[in-house]
Amino acid sequence: MLIGIIAQESGFSRDTIRYYEKIGLLRLPKRARRENNYKEYSPAILSRLRAIKELKKIGYTLAEIQQVIASYETGGMDCIAGKGQVLEKVRLIEEQIVQLQTLRLQLLEAVADCPDHCKIAAILDDTLMVR
Amino acid sequence: MLIGIIAQESGFSRDTIRYYEKIGLLRLPKRARRENNYKEYSPAILSRLRAIKELKKIGYTLAEIQQVIASYETGGMDCIAGKGQVLEKVRLIEEQIVQLQTLRLQLLEAVADCPDHCKIAAILDDTLMVR
DNA sequence: TTAAACGGTGGAGTATAGTCCACTGTCAAG
DNA sequence: CTTGACAGTGGACTATACTCCACCGTTTAA
Numbered sequence: 001m002l003i004g005i006i007a008q009e010s011g012f013s014r015d016t017i018r019y020y021e022k023i024g025l026l027r028l029p030k031r032a033r034r035e036n037n038y039k040e041y042s043p044a045i046l047s048r049l050r051a052i053k054e055l056k057k058i059g060y061t062l063a064e065i066q067q068v069i070a071s072y073e074t075g076g077m078d079c080i081a082g083k084g085q086v087l088e089k090v091r092l093i094e095e096q097i098v099q100l101q102t103l104r105l106q107l108l109e110a111v112a113d114c115p116d117h118c119k120i121a122a123i124l125d126d127t128l129m130v131r
Numbered sequence: 132m133l134i135g136i137i138a139q140e141s142g143f144s145r146d147t148i149r150y151y152e153k154i155g156l157l158r159l160p161k162r163a164r165r166e167n168n169y170k171e172y173s174p175a176i177l178s179r180l181r182a183i184k185e186l187k188k189i190g191y192t193l194a195e196i197q198q199v200i201a202s203y204e205t206g207g208m209d210c211i212a213g214k215g216q217v218l219e220k221v222r223l224i225e226e227q228i229v230q231l232q233t234l235r236l237q238l239l240e241a242v243a244d245c246p247d248h249c250k251i252a253a254i255l256d257d258t259l260m261v262r
Numbered sequence: 263t264t265a266a267a268c269g270g271t272g273g274a275g276t277a278t279a280g281t282c283c284a285c286t287g288t289c290a291a292g
Numbered sequence: 293c294t295t296g297a298c299a300g301t302g303g304a305c306t307a308t309a310c311t312c313c314a315c316c317g318t319t320t321a322a
């Protein structure tokens with residue numbers, strides 16, 4: 001199929017598919033062309049795009065996706081090691097959540113006394129001392 | 132003071148300070164030069180860098196910082212409007228937290244049955260159907 | 263036939279916040 | 293004096309994931 005079709009079927013834009021080819025996430029044989037030089041995308045490429053879509057949904061980066069699919073395709077996919085990596089991702093996410101929650105509290109605190117007392121103005125008073 | 136000194140005092144790198152000048156977050160009068168053409172940074176610039184540092188700590192982007200400082204300096208700082216903006220930031224943060232928590236659960240779910248059942252492999256089985 | 267959509271390529275741009283590189287001039291310390 | 297650090301400028305690079313632009317050829321539908 002042509003790129004417009006596979007774009008439609010996969011839910012990725014043509015530009016995104018070309019980008020994935022450029023970074024090696026998708027591989028098209030050089031001979032996969034029509035007579036007019038248009039690229040012929042096989043159903044296998046569509047499958048791969050669907051895999052990419054699913055993995056992106058659970059937070060995998062493109063680099064990680066490339067790695068996971070490569071392992072899978074060479075039959076060397078190690079669920080134990082994969083679990084370790086996933087748990088590491090979970091840990092990073094938990095860290096992020098804590099940071100966001102801290103930030104949230106700080107912001108709420110900043111406006112708690114508004115308009116009687118404005119913490120942002122206080123910061124600026126303390127640092128700029130211009131008023 | 133010279134850039135090395137203000138970098139030291141402010142905790143920002145020289146490159147960062149130059150970057151802030153470039154994007155207009157810091158403004159140096161053209162005449163603020165020594166005889167050898169080295170830039171002379173006034174204490175006011177240091178104050179401003181300190182303000183930037185504090186605002187970054189509570190999650191403000193550089194664009195937001197530029198805006199807030201500008202308002203403050205023109206005496207037009209509106210605590211009420213500022214509160215609205217802050218609460219909007221809080222809302223976005225809360226959204227992010229929810230997304231991260233969802234993602235966390237999904238990832239934990241993905242490895243829950245590992246190594247008996249590997250969800251990642253299942254995704255790849257479903258999509259790639261190559262094994 | 264014509265115009266618009268589609269396809270191709272190469273490359274730059276976007277967002278955000280820096281960071282690094284190349285080159286030149288100045289300053290300070292050994 | 294010499295060398296290394298410091299300062300300046302312009303511009304490219306980094307990270308991540310696209311998206312847009314310019315230009316050219318092909319296809320499609322009115």
